[in-house]
Ligand SMILES: Nc1ncnc2c1ncn2[C@@H]1O[C@H](COP(=O)(O)OP(=O)(O)OP(=O)(O)O)[C@@H](O)[C@H]1O
C-alpha cells in the first residue's frame with residue numbers, strides 16, 4: 001500500500017485549519033502534525049514547541065541559510081516555515097504528515113514533493129470567516145483587516161489544489177478529509193507490492 005505522504009492544508013486565516021487538524025490528530029494515530037517555525041509573536045495561550053517554534057528574525061534567517069526548511073514564506077507580515085527533518089523522518093516511517101501552511105508555501109512544496117496531497121479549506125462565506133477570526137480574539141482590528149484582505153488573494157489560488165472542502169461543521173469536515181485520505185491511499189499509482 002501507499003507509503004507515508006504529505007497532506008498540505010491551506011485556507012484563509014480563521015477558516016479553521018488548526019481546529020480541523022486537532023480533531024484529525026485526536027482521531028487518527030497515522031497522522032502527524034508538522035510544527036512550523038515562525039517569527040510571529042507568541043499569543044498568550046500558545047506554547048513554544050507545541051503550537052510553533054517561536055524564533056527571532058535572525059534565528060529564522062540562519063535556518064533558511066542552513067537549508068532547514070522545506071518551504072518558508074512571509075505571511076501576514078511574519079515569516080513561517082516548515083522544518084525539514086521531522087517531515088522527512090515521519091514520511092519514511094510511513095506516517096501521513098499534515099502541513100498547515102499558506103498558498104506560497106504550498107506552491108514551494110509542489111515543486112519538490114511530488115505525491116503530496118493538497119486540500120484547500122473554505123469558509124461557508126466571508127462574513128462567517130470574519131466572525132470566526134473575531135471570536136477567536138487573538139488579533140487586533142488592523143490585523144483582522146489585513147488577514148481578511150489577504151484571504152481574497154489566497155482564494156484565487158484554489159485551482160492549484162487537489163480538493164476543496166467547505167468547513168461548515170467540524171465533524172463533517174474531518175470526515176471529508178478522512179475520505180480524501182482513504183481515496184489517496186487507494187490510487188493505483190500509489191499501490192506498491194500488490195500480491196494476488
Ligand atoms: N466549523 C467551524 N464552525 C464554527 N467555528 C469554527 C469552525 N472551525 C473553526 N472554528 C473556530 O474558528 C476560529 C478559527 O479557527 P482556527 O484557529 O482553527 O483557524 P485557522 O484556519 O487555523 O486560523 P489561522 O490560519 O489564523 O491560524 C476558532 O475560534 C475556531 O474555534
Ligand SMILES: Nc1nc2c(ncn2[C@@H]2O[C@H](COP(=O)(O)O)[C@@H](O)[C@H]2O)c(=O)[nH]1
Pocket residue numbers: 010011012013014036037040071072073075076080081082100101102103104105106
Ligand atoms: N508557508 C507557511 N505558512 C504557514 C506556516 N505555518 C502557518 N502558516 C500560515 O500562517 C497563517 C497565519 O497563522 P497564525 O498562526 O499566525 O494565525 C496560517 O493561516 C497559515 O496559512 C508554515 O510553516 N509555512
